[in-house]
Amino acid sequence: MATAPVIDTPPATVTTAPAGPARKGILSHWRLYAAISPFYLLFLAFGLIPVGFSLYLSFHRWDGLGSMEFAGLSQYRYLLSDSQFWGSIGNTVVIWALATFPMIFLAMVTAVLLNSAVRFKNVYRFAYFLPNVTSIVAVAIIFGSVFSTNFGLVNALLQAVGLDQVAWLNSPWGIKVAIATLMTWQWTGYNAIIFLAGLQTIPSELYEAARMDGAGPVQTFFRVTLPLMRPVLLFVLVISTVTGLQSFSEPQVLLQTTDNNSSFAGGPGHAGQTMVLYFFQQTFDNNDFGYGAAVAWGIFLVVVLFSIINWRLVQRRGEE
Amino acid sequence: MRLSRRSLLRAGLAGTAATALGGLASGCAVPTGSTGRNMVLWYWSGGLSPKVLQKAKARYDSAVNLQAIQIGGYYRSKLMTTMTGRAHVPDIAGLKGEDMASYLPNSDQFVDLRTLGADRLKDRYLTWKWDEAIAEDGSMVGFPIDCGPVAHYYQPAVFEKAGLPYEPDDVSRELDTWEKFLAAGEQLKKRVPGAFILTDALSIYGISVNQTTKRFVDKDRHFIGDQEHVRTAWDRAVEATRRGLVSKIVNGTPDNISATERGLLPSQLNASWAAGDIKLNTPKTKGKWRVANCPGGPSNIGGSFLSITKACREPEKAFEMITWMLDADNQAQGFVDSVLFPSTPASYRMAKLREPDEFFGGQITMDVFGPAAQKIPVAFNSPYDIALKTPIDDELRNFSVLGKDPDQAWKDAMSKCRRIADHLGVSY
Numbered sequence: 001m002a003t004a005p006v007i008d009t010p011p012a013t014v015t016t017a018p019a020g021p022a023r024k025g026i027l028s029h030w031r032l033y034a035a036i037s038p039f040y041l042l043f044l045a046f047g048l049i050p051v052g053f054s055l056y057l058s059f060h061r062w063d064g065l066g067s068m069e070f071a072g073l074s075q076y077r078y079l080l081s082d083s084q085f086w087g088s089i090g091n092t093v094v095i096w097a098l099a100t101f102p103m104i105f106l107a108m109v110t111a112v113l114l115n116s117a118v119r120f121k122n123v124y125r126f127a128y129f130l131p132n133v134t135s136i137v138a139v140a141i142i143f144g145s146v147f148s149t150n151f152g153l154v155n156a157l158l159q160a161v162g163l164d165q166v167a168w169l170n171s172p173w174g175i176k177v178a179i180a181t182l183m184t185w186q187w188t189g190y191n192a193i194i195f196l197a198g199l200q201t202i203p204s205e206l207y208e209a210a211r212m213d214g215a216g217p218v219q220t221f222f223r224v225t226l227p228l229m230r231p232v233l234l235f236v237l238v239i240s241t242v243t244g245l246q247s248f249s250e251p252q253v254l255l256q257t258t259d260n261n262s263s264f265a266g267g268p269g270h271a272g273q274t275m276v277l278y279f280f281q282q283t284f285d286n287n288d289f290g291y292g293a294a295v296a297w298g299i300f301l302v303v304v305l306f307s308i309i310n311w312r313l314v315q316r317r318g319e320e
Numbered sequence: 321m322r323l324s325r326r327s328l329l330r331a332g333l334a335g336t337a338a339t340a341l342g343g344l345a346s347g348c349a350v351p352t353g354s355t356g357r358n359m360v361l362w363y364w365s366g367g368l369s370p371k372v373l374q375k376a377k378a379r380y381d382s383a384v385n386l387q388a389i390q391i392g393g394y395y396r397s398k399l400m401t402t403m404t405g406r407a408h409v410p411d412i413a414g415l416k417g418e419d420m421a422s423y424l425p426n427s428d429q430f431v432d433l434r435t436l437g438a439d440r441l442k443d444r445y446l447t448w449k450w451d452e453a454i455a456e457d458g459s460m461v462g463f464p465i466d467c468g469p470v471a472h473y474y475q476p477a478v479f480e481k482a483g484l485p486y487e488p489d490d491v492s493r494e495l496d497t498w499e500k501f502l503a504a505g506e507q508l509k510k511r512v513p514g515a516f517i518l519t520d521a522l523s524i525y526g527i528s529v530n531q532t533t534k535r536f537v538d539k540d541r542h543f544i545g546d547q548e549h550v551r552t553a554w555d556r557a558v559e560a561t562r563r564g565l566v567s568k569i570v571n572g573t574p575d576n577i578s579a580t581e582r583g584l585l586p587s588q589l590n591a592s593w594a595a596g597d598i599k600l601n602t603p604k605t606k607g608k609w610r611v612a613n614c615p616g617g618p619s620n621i622g623g624s625f626l627s628i629t630k631a632c633r634e635p636e637k638a639f640e641m642i643t644w645m646l647d648a649d650n651q652a653q654g655f656v657d658s659v660l661f662p663s664t665p666a667s668y669r670m671a672k673l674r675e676p677d678e679f680f681g682g683q684i685t686m687d688v689f690g691p692a693a694q695k696i697p698v699a700f701n702s703p704y705d706i707a708l709k710t711p712i713d714d715e716l717r718n719f720s721v722l723g724k725d726p727d728q729a730w731k732d733a734m735s736k737c738r739r740i741a742d743h744l745g746v747s748y
Contacts, residue, residue, distance in 0.1 A: 061745075063703065064400045065426040078743050148573040169570050170721050262710065268721040270714065284397050286707040287422050291743075 058293035068290075075294035085295060087270060088278040089302055091176065095251075095274065096244030098180035099187070104236060106188045108229075111195030112221070125196070128189030140182060140253030144169070147178045147254075169255065172271035179251050179272055187243070191236050198232030199225065238310050245303055248276040275299045359384040359638060363414040364395045367624060368465070368645070369654040376645050384637055396422070403429055409631035412638050415462045417623040420452055421701040423462075427455035431628040434460045436639040444648065448698040449663045453625050456539070462625025463642050466651070466660035468591030469692040470527055470619045472612045473598060475605070476681070478586035482511040488683060491612035498528070498556055501615035505565035508586070515584045516567035519576065521557040521720035522713060527589055528553030530619035530699075536709045537702035543741045543748045545708055546734055557716060558726045566720060577601050589614055591621035592661040592689050599679055606679050611688045618692040623663070665694060704746050711736035 026033070058075055060068040079085055114124055131139070146153045147168035155165045168174035202225065210220045251272040256263035264281035266273025273281070279299060283292025359380075361373075368388070377386040389410070391398055396419045402409055415423055423430070433453075438460055442450055445464050453462040472495070476486035484504050485494045495501050505517030518524055529535070529550060536545040544550075560566055567585060569575045579585045580602050588594065598609065626642045628635050644650070651662035652670045667673055668690035676682040715733035718724040741748045 063422065063425065064397075065403060065423070065429060074743075081739075144572075145574050148570065148575045149568065150575040151578055152574075167568060169573070170568065172722070265710075265714065268717045281710075284394060285710070287703065288707065288744075 054293045054296055057290055058297055060290045062289040063287045064289050071290060075291050076297075078291065079294050079298050084270060084273075085275075085278060085298060088266075088273050088275045091266070091270070091272065092245060092247065092274040092302075095176050095179050095183070095247060095272075096241070098176055099183035100237070100240045100244060102180075103184040103188050103191065103240065104233070106184065107191035107195055107236070110188060110192035111199055112225075114192065114196050115199045125193060128192050130189065131186045132190040134186075136186070136249045137253050139186065140250055143178065143182045143185075144254055147174075147181075170268060172269050175251075175255065175267045175272040179247070179254060182250050182254065183244070183247065187240065191240070194236055195229070195232060198229050202228050234314060237313075241306055241310060245299075245306060246276055247274050248280070251277055252280075275302065357383075357385045359386050359412065359634070359641070360410040361386060361388045361412040361414075361626075362391050362399060362410040363388065364391055364416075366658050366660075367414050367416075369650070369657040369660065371657050372645050372650045372653050375650075376641055379644070380637070380641055384634065384641075386641070395419075403629065406631075409629050411629060411632035411634075412642060413627050413629055414465070415625045415627050417452070417468075417625070420462065420625065421703045421705055423627075424453075424455040424701075425703055427457060427459045427461050429630055430459075430461045431630060431632060431635045431639075432459035432461075433463055433628065433639065434458075436628075436635060438463065438639075438643075441643060444664055444666065446663045446665065446693060446696070448620075448696050449623065451698055452701070462627045463646055464663035465624045465626055465646060466593075466654065467623035467663050467693055467696070468593050468621045468661060469689050469696065470530070470589060470591050470614045470621055471685075471688050471692060472614050473588040473590060473594070473609055474612065475583055475586035475608050476610050477608060478508070478512060478515065478583040482508040482515070484508065486610075488610045488612045488688065491610070492688070495615050496613065498524075498616045502556075502560055502563065502565060505560070505587075506563060509565060512583070512586075515586060516565060516569075517587045518560055518566045519569055519571060519585055519588070521561045521566050522716060523589055524560055525553045525557035525713075525716055527614065527619055527621075528556050528616060530621065531617050531697065533697045533699050535699050535701055535705050536712075537704040537746055539700055539702075541702070541704070541746050543708060543737060543746050545712060545737055550712065551730075554712070554716065554730060558719065561720045568721075581605055583608075592685075592693075593622065593659050595679070595685070596659040607681050609680050610683055611680055611685045613688060613692065618695045618697075620693075620696045623661070661689060661693065663693075665690070668693075704741075704744055707740055707744060708737055708746065711740065 057068075059071060059073070061071045061075075062068045110128060114121070114128070117124055145151075147155075149155060149165060149167045149170070152168065154168065159165065166174055168178050206224050206228075207220060210224050215223065251266055251274055252263060255265070255267040255272050262281060262285050264273070264277050264285060266277050270278075275295075276299065279292055279295045282288050282295055367390075373386075373388045377388070380386055395414075395416060399410075399413055399415075446467060449464045449467050453460055453464065455461055472491065474486075474491060479486040479491070482504075484507060485491050495504055501517070508515050508517050532549040532553075534544055534547070534549045536543065536550070538544050567579070569579055569585065576585070580598075581604050588598070590597075595611075598605070626646065628638045628642070632638050646664075648662065648664040648666035648670070651660070651664045652667040652673050654660035655662055655667070656672055662668065662673075668686055673686050674684050677685055712733045715724070715729040715736075718732075719726045719729040738748050740746075
């Protein structure tokens with residue numbers, strides 16, 4: 001409700017009627033509230049109420065159609081001792097790390113190259129951005145072929161350099177690497193564009209000064225470019241954490257064919273089952289909506305934890 | 321043109337008011353079911369024959385306007401959401417066979433088809449299929465569409481090369497038990513290097529369980545997944561893997577298709593509808609397949625139902641329509657159009673179902689599927705089956721794919737089941 005005074009500050013222009021005393025209260029500003037209400041109404045209908053309902057649901061047992069049965073804290077008690085849920089947190093974090101760090105490195109390299117490219121600049125930018133707007137389902141199906149054991153591209157390359165085949169989609173680490181590669185492929189271009197924008201804000205005088213002081217290209221990169229890119233780097237890290245913690249389509253489509261019974265199981269040993277995938281399995285495979293809601297709140301807490309870590313990182317940056 | 325702030329505000333206000341009012345108005349007027357002449361039917365891609373739907377629309381056009389809507393994505397959750405929301409509920413809803421157990425406890429959401437006179441049609445349909453749609457309170461939730469009798473698809477040329485029987489009748493007769501089937505697998509492996517009789521361990525396990533009359537949770541909400549029928553199936557899958565008869569190929573990958581085309585996976589145990597998948601995925605193998613009886617006896621995978629929801633305004637008309645759409649003639653049409661295997665035995669004798677199939681070397685596949693469909697054992701499917709079969713599937717995969725010790729895997733599966741049973745209120 002803090003919005004009202006902000007809008008009210010230039011009162012004369014908002015309304016020609018004599019501005020009444022601020023005391024008159026909220027009602028006198030009903031037009032303004034009405035004007036901003038669509039967002040709040042939509043948020044209420046599609047955000048707040050479902051969130052509140054899921055909290056309510058997590059204290060119940062419900063099969064989605066019949067009557068609900070109060071279950072107290074038992075869903076949460078079960079969640080805490082659920083090794084598959086903890087495993088899914090581990091999977092999510094490992095896949096996120098396997099995807100994010102190579103992705104940031106590659107994006108940075110790409111951005112520096114793009115920044116110094118002379119010809120076809122826009123063509124390159126478009127080409128690098130393309131993976132990000134490609135349908136994830138189509139991509140996952142292609143990657144399923146790329147990582148298949150006998151006729152996959154990856155194993156063909158491995159064999160070409162004299163290495164053994166790896167059963168990518170049949171081994172716990174292979175699955176994680178395959179998913180992470182997919183995510184890296186999809187996000188590198190997008191983040192390279194963001195890095196490129198960051199690079200272009202660095203004033204050229206700084207580079208000139210560095211050159212005058214006799215710094216080589218490597219030194220310039222590490223002493224000038226990288227420190228000035230820190231805020232952008234942090235932004236990319238935060239965004240990739242958000243997307244990484246929600247990863248769902250990538251493992252779901254990539255691994256659904258390996259499993260006859262559930263498209264949410266995440267492959268052998270649940271090696272590719274992320275948190276959101278586990279939530280789907282419990283809710284929609286098992287029709288266990290109460291427990292599904294509890295899992296969702298568990299995921300929420302994990303996201304909060306990561307947000308705090310991110311926030312601390314940003315805070316410390318601000319204090320420096 | 322310059323917009324003044326005031327006019328902008330006014331426009332915004334008017335827009336908001338209109339949205340809010342419109343929302344309220346439509347909010348009050350959301351129909352639970354369809355209105356007037358509309359008869360809305362929900363199904364999924366391949367769930368019903370498009371031709372039969374077209375004919376039904378024309379046939380009943382004078383009375384109702386049949387709107388058959390094909391729902392994409394995760395069908396069950398969309399139907400459940402709509403029913404729980406009590407708005408725009410379809411009059412007629414398709415129910416998938418594997419979801420049946422989760423609808424049956426909520427039979428109050430559907431019209432009991434017995435009240436519309438379903439019983440007089442009972443003898444025209446497969447008994448076990450009919451019984452699958454009966455809820456615990458005796459009400460009938462769904463009307464049988466199709467079923468999925470399991471058969472043994474095989475490539476005769478490869479079997480001949482391995483010195484195995486290769487004529488359908490001989491395969492049916494000589495590979496009639498699992499022991500003989502596994503022995504054949506061993507011979508195949510020896511004579512045809514790189515060939516496997518089983519693609520994965522889970523299919524032989526799953527089919528073995530389906531060949532029995534029990535599943536994972538019984539009528540009294542008691543866990544029975546630790547009993548002999550499951551253990552035997554588990555042991556069979558473990559034995560097949562240990563004897564090296566199971567490939568490492570992942571289903572649905574190019575590896576699978578290539579190996580199938582090259583005759584390295586010359587055998588598939590699968591439902592009648594899988595013939596469509598084989599034709600679609602490996603068109604080059606046309607003429608190289610035959611169908612025989614599944615070792616160990618008949619079983620079923622999949623098959624669905626049509627239901628009339630409580631929101632339906634004209635249940636009598638709806639019942640008339642679904643019984644017409646699912647009579648023996650139209651079910652035969654469904655098989656021709658969409659490989660929906662009829663649940664009406666009378667269809668099996670019809671000429672259009674007895675046409676030689678060139679993909680199967682001119683074999684009349686109905687000779688195998690028809691008798692199998694009529695001998696499928698009846699089992700009770702519990703709404704808790706899915707939750708309690710998953711740990712066993714998972715652990716079997718841990719053994720067959722990741723190489724976990726099978727005894728440990730079974731123990732872990734059972735302890736997971738115990739935990740889940742406890743959580744769901746299923747006695748152990």
